[in-house]
Amino acid sequence: MAAFQANCNTLCPNPKDLIYIAGKNDAYFSFDPNGNTGTFIYEWGPQGFVQATGSMVSSMDSTTNSSFTLTGLSSNTCYDIILIADCGGNGTSDTLGPIPFCTNSCDSTDLCSYTMSMYDTYGDGWNGATVDLYYNGVYGETFGSAFTTGDSLIVDIDICAGTEIAVVNGAQGSYPSEVYYTLSNASGSQNVSVSAGNFSVGAVDTIMSNCVTPSCPTPSSLGVANMGSTFADISWTGGTGSFVYHYTALGSTNTKMGTSISALASMTGLQPVTTYNFDVAEVCAAGDTSLRMNYQFTTDSCSAINVGNPNYNVDSISTTFADITFTWAGASGYTSYFINFGDGTNGSGTGSSQTHTYSANGQYTAVLKLYGDCDTTSQQIFVSIQGIGLEEHSDLSALVVYPNPTQGLISINGSLDQAAPVAVRIVNYLGQVISTDTFDAQAGGFEKTYDLSAAASGTYVIEIETPKGLLQKTVVVRH
Template sequence: MRKITLLISLLMIATISFGQTKQADMARMAKHVKKGFSTQVVDIPVQAIQYRSIEAVEDTFYYCGHDVVGGVGYDAAGTFSVFLKINAADLTPYVGKAILGVQAGCADASNTASMTAHILNDSLTYNGDNPLVEGTLVDAVVDGWNDLPITMPILSAQDLWVGYEIVALGGFPAGTDGATGNIEGADLLYGGGWATLAGIPLDGNWSIKVLLGTPDGCLAPFGLSASNITTSSVDLDWQSSGATSFNIEYGPEGFTQGTGTMVNSITNPYALTGLVAGSYDFYVQADCNPATSDWAGPSTFVIPTCSAPSCFFYFDMVDTYGDGWNGASLDVYEDGVLSGTMTGPVADAAYDSVGVCGTGVLELVWNAGSWDSEITFSVETPYGTVAYTTGASTAADLLTDGQTFYVGESSCTAPTCPAPTALNAANITDSSADLGWTPGDSEGTWNLEWGPEGFTPGSGTMLTGITDNPYSLTGLAELTTYDFYIQADCGGGDASIWVGPYTFNTISLCGAVTLPWTEDFESAGNLADLCFSTIDNDGDGNDWMNSAEAGSFATHSGTNCATSSSWEGSALTPDNYLITPQLDLTSETGTTMLKWYVAAQDQTWPEEYYEVRVSTTGMATTDFADVVYSEIVEAGGPEGNDYWFRTVNLSDYNGEMIYIAFVHTNCTNNYYLNIDDINVEEDTSIDGAVAGVVAPNNDSGCQLSASESVTVTIFNNGGIDLANFDVSYSVNGGALVTETVAGPITAASSFDYTFTTPADLSALGYYDIQVTLAITGDINAANDVFDYEVSSTDAFITVEVTSDNAGGQSWALINAA
């Protein structure tokens, strides 16, 4: 019922909706769908605008056509920025004057913590924290128009983006005018990326007004910057209007104003000397004598340890969704001084470097973004060793905001003690694992650190002076993910750099199971008690579960099934692994078959995509390299409660220990994917099925001929090859046409058979074609018959209907002739 309720509420906002994009339109799904933005219509009474005491306001510049009628937001807590672009030509009449304030429309004040005016002159480098000018934070927000204090002299005609950063508690607070069409530059920045209202798509413009006029006071400087940085000095400069004398205050990054070093009555630019390596903030105040302006700042600069890098560390950065790191970044510090920041790729991948002096300690600090589950990266030393990697599937969301996740030497010279390589884990049980590696040289002693996945090196469990490779690590917890790092000890105080992490998963206490193995999800209320493991690889907190944990679900049999969601109050992008216990196929020599039943919980939105993958090594996502089956689920499965019966031949894995993963992935905004009645066994059954009719059809025209080929798809659900059996068809209950299929059709495979005798379908009308199999020993007669309808007509009338997706409509085509 929750899903129906949401769709009804979306219908109510359809006049300025982002659109009811569903699975059928996945090719058109854009970044905003993933990020979860939405809109609503609001009824905002006109508010009296609370002007600041600026008597010099002469004009109000805006693009919005009328008052606030709509709102945009996450419908959840979040911070984002919205802007209108003012073209240089429109600013030309105001050169020599100033921006004296911004008025912003709010559509949901109760869900707004604050609004702060921002002005940009370069939208490409803006990340939410670095506007050209930042106004005063306003936390007493009202519905309708709000006065956001900000000032900036207009010294030249240039493109400006004027807007505000809004901290939302929920709802849809950013006000829009609901007008038809969009002006250029109706933009918003959220999750580290830009979007336009037109591209979302949403008609209308932001409710933003810019107050312009002649300033009647001493305006604060803006555009603070630092240049010509050396190991002990920097040139500070800024922009201002009219003032020739300034005061600055500087100190360590983050210092409290009033506690820094003050320098008065200086000119612009100003050479600041006598500095030591480190990060600094500075503020600037205009001295208009006798008045002084507000302080502008802080602006941050870094004094390096050395005048030029001696070597470089290299960063291979990936975003699996392909839309950049969404606000995440990685700071590189050498001896406590910021050497550089990696902001990730613009799209899917980037390779970059940071220079270091090579004299001390290298620290890497993570700054979380909004979609860290999409991020992977590796760090390579100047001498070619991988110092750190998240791994191909162990995403950066395991790191926490502000975490120092790596500490090591920044040396430019390769250690005389080479680091080990090829870290691995084998013989994994519920409580132990054999950790191995390839020695870097001839060393025979190592140091090993291990801990929970994502732990910060230095905070784990340290084992020094170990001599066994592989090393048997015990005392582990079942169904738990661990990391380990390794360091070579070459003796005499000579040691390699630390390398890692390598990630592994312990298995269930259940241990390996032999065949036949069946699971109907009825004997326990959660998956762990049934010896299944799950991985929420997209990190959204929505994982596979036993349906008994969530309520009433459609099942193939009994009352329980396994289920995973692509919609739970809002669209999800699942990458969820349902992993079977370890299956022992070491004694299997026959036809080993995997069988299961699958259905979409919501038959209106059934297009859940999933894959069946096999691992012969472990249970990490990267271990499941073999995709043995995949499909987009369709509605109307014939096996009861809309389930489909599926089979895969696993005989290629006979003689091995395997895990099977059902991976719900690459889909969004449907509902739940249900899996039930899984079975793995050596199959000696005979079970052929008519899976469909390929021809005749109307693909090439409306009217059919007197000699139409009849082609049917036959699927082997059993474990015995099918050969030399009869297949028949009849048209409208007429005479049977029976022929023999020579085969063989191997287990879990299909074959398209074309009858040598065609069908006469030339008369206009509808034809019911029934296909029947006759296979000796077939265990399931229900799937041996298939009914199919095709038409032979002289024309089709195509009616295109657009629906708001709310359901409940009906359509009729009436012949009025």
């Protein structure tokens, strides 16, 4: 609506109160003739054109009614229009205008009504906080700048159906903890909300404007079917058609889209430990989709596994078996393990050790596998078992290996009932012999010292053998 200019021709008064309703490619105008019954001439063109000068391309037409319609306009474009009354012998009126008007991105029948409801807990407006809306990736409008007092401000807007609406918190203002809002459509089936105390700058959510009653149901029961650090499979309950989905990392405006002919979306190239906003709609028919269902998921972590230095301890050896404890206490970054003992049996769990009983002497290659969120690693452990089936020592007693753990030097102290030859072997966890010794021990006590300072840190097996059998002890070397 606009006021007319000062009238210099009293015999031909100005038309007044020109108003319009814009569509996508047309605009309907009506006005008050102000007592005139002649012809009304109107001219329109790009904003800023000068009347009847040809400075810009313009168009002209006339009507004898108090309304008219312009067609063939460009969508989402702004124009200027002027209106003059031709009173015949009484001359012409002054010019009404120029009056600006803008076409829409869609026809008025495709406009969806939304409400931005803004609130402040203290009651003094938003103090500089703002919310921005982006339409199909392009900045659209800002809310909150005019909210300078009171505890609420409600603004109604129209958005073309099928428009992707990205809601982004723009400025946090002086008191962001007081700010909260809800953007909702007329039916309440779509809304984006930020609660009090949770307002922070950045992307909030993305929805698709939809005010046409869909012909197929909205997908439901969304959930994670499979998840990793860089991929996610989201499933849902839906129809039997095809689906379109979107996903955006929280805090980002880079939205990606995909399609599926089943009720499953498979997304790759994701970032570890990142929260994503996801939505999906069923394609009912050409140009017709269901309402979107929103979902949020967070990808797994992706920490590398450190296997450390796995080893084993010989707990005991009898005439029929040997008890072994495997340990990997220095490992990190894993959530579970699987171990093949090398004798046809396996073990699994979530801890850092596993016991096992071997029933025969020999060299075994155990394989330890550690599993993480996005990594798997394995390590071989070579096990040497000797002494099963030998008789219990009747002549070797009070056998002690010390210090244990050691930084290098170890002493073996024992006692024999009678003189006998003694063989000593020191074996690492790979089954490699790193030291051997033989000596003749007299009845009574004996002691021998060995230097392991050049050996790598780890667990070693000390084998002491006499004519009546073999005993094993373990020692840990730490540097």
